[in-house]
Amino acid sequence: MNSxxxxxxxxFWGGNYVVGGVLVKSVNPMLLSELRWLFTALLLLVIYRSAFRQNLSLLWGSRRSVTALAILGQVLFPLTLYIGLQYTSSLNAAVYMSATPCVVLTINRLVFRDRITSSNVVGVLISTLGVIYLLFKGNLLDLERVSASVNRGDLWAIGSALSWALYCSFLRVKDGRISGYAFVTASSIIGALIMLPICALFYLFASDSTLGQDLTSLFSRVDVTAGLIYLVLFPSWLSYLFWNRGIMALGATKGEIFTHVIPLSGGLMSILFLNVEVGMYHLVSALCILGGIYLCSIKKARVEK
Incomplete structure (x- = not known):
């Protein structure tokens, strides 16, 4: 179930890369991040108001760790991603994201002294091979083409991936007594509050756009509004709720392998909705990614028995 x-x-996060990549062409990343978490916070306050009230004392007692996690997961991770998607492809950004298990393994080993098993290593290596194969489109020796395409968007996307790795690694410091509903609600509220002054400062000094123009552009188009609704319901609400539960149950090292599903699902959605051409390298990459996840899962099942 946790898997x-x-x-x-x-x-759902794979869809975030595709939808976010489309939306940043019409909406500023600062405004997109603020509206995403503002509407998510309002939604969750309505749905989980009882759980949020019951956990207020626990949330306040853990305010430092909850705020730090919100900065990593709700502010830095999506904001740097949306900025990066202005200059690089959603596929590139998703691929960088899938490299985070290696970072998580390192953080968990250095900071938390976790034991790294052979199954962890094999699973990550096989699925990472699939990511690399996808990045190079099957041409593993064609290094010049990839190095020439690296731009500031790639750097922002790498920053997003690093933020996510830190979020997953340090999620364990959250007080286990805090319910997942209350934690996601509080994180959304903190994300919206932190993004508010950032967004305000951007429009205060921006010379090429105004808040009114961007809001009009956002809500006057049905497709853009629908994209924002998707970001609120799936990547912001359900993904964080599901991920937090899974990571708390399985641990960051075992759970982070599922990050490799992001470029796979993002690639499939790109094919379905953006008419991206399917190549043999997509299929080979998918097999490697799923194979790595399977090896980690089957090893865990044996240990539990």
């Missing part, structure tokens, strides 16, 4: 939660969370 399924992580799988669907990753699929």
């Amino acid at each position: 399924l939660l992580l799988f669907f969370a990753a699929v």
Whole structure:
């Protein structure tokens, strides 16, 4: 069950890369991030108001760790991603995201002294091979083409991936007594509050756009509004709820392998909705990614028995 939660969370985030990549062509990343978490916070306050009230004392007692996690997961991760998607492809950004298990393994080993098993290593290596194969489109020796295409968007996307790795690694410091509903609600509220002054400062000094123009552009188009609704319901609400539950149950090292589902699902959505051409390298990459996840899962099942 926990593996399924992580799988669907990753699929929804895969859609975030595709939808976000489309939206940043019409909406400023600062405004997009602020509206995403503002509407998510309002939605969750309505749905989980009882759980949020019951956990207020626990949330306040853990305010430092909850705020730090919100900065990593709700502010830095999506904001740097949306900025990066202005200059690089959603596929590139998703591929960088899938490299985070290596970072998580390193953080968990250095900071938390976790034991790294052979199954962890094999699973990550096989699925990472699939990511690399996808990045190079099957041409593993064609290094010049990839190095020439790296731009500031790629750097922002790498920053987003690093933020996510830190979020997953340090999620364990959250007080286990805080319910997932209350935690996601509080994180959304903190994300919206932190993004508010950032967004305000941007429009205060921006010379090429105004808040009124961007809001009009956002809500006057049905497709853009629908994209924002998707970001609120799936990547912001359900993904974080599912991911937090799965990571708390399985651990960051075992759970982070499901990050590799993000470029796979993002690639499939790009094919379905953006008419991206399908190549043999997509299929080979998918097999490697799924194979790596399977090896990690089967090893865990044996240990539990």
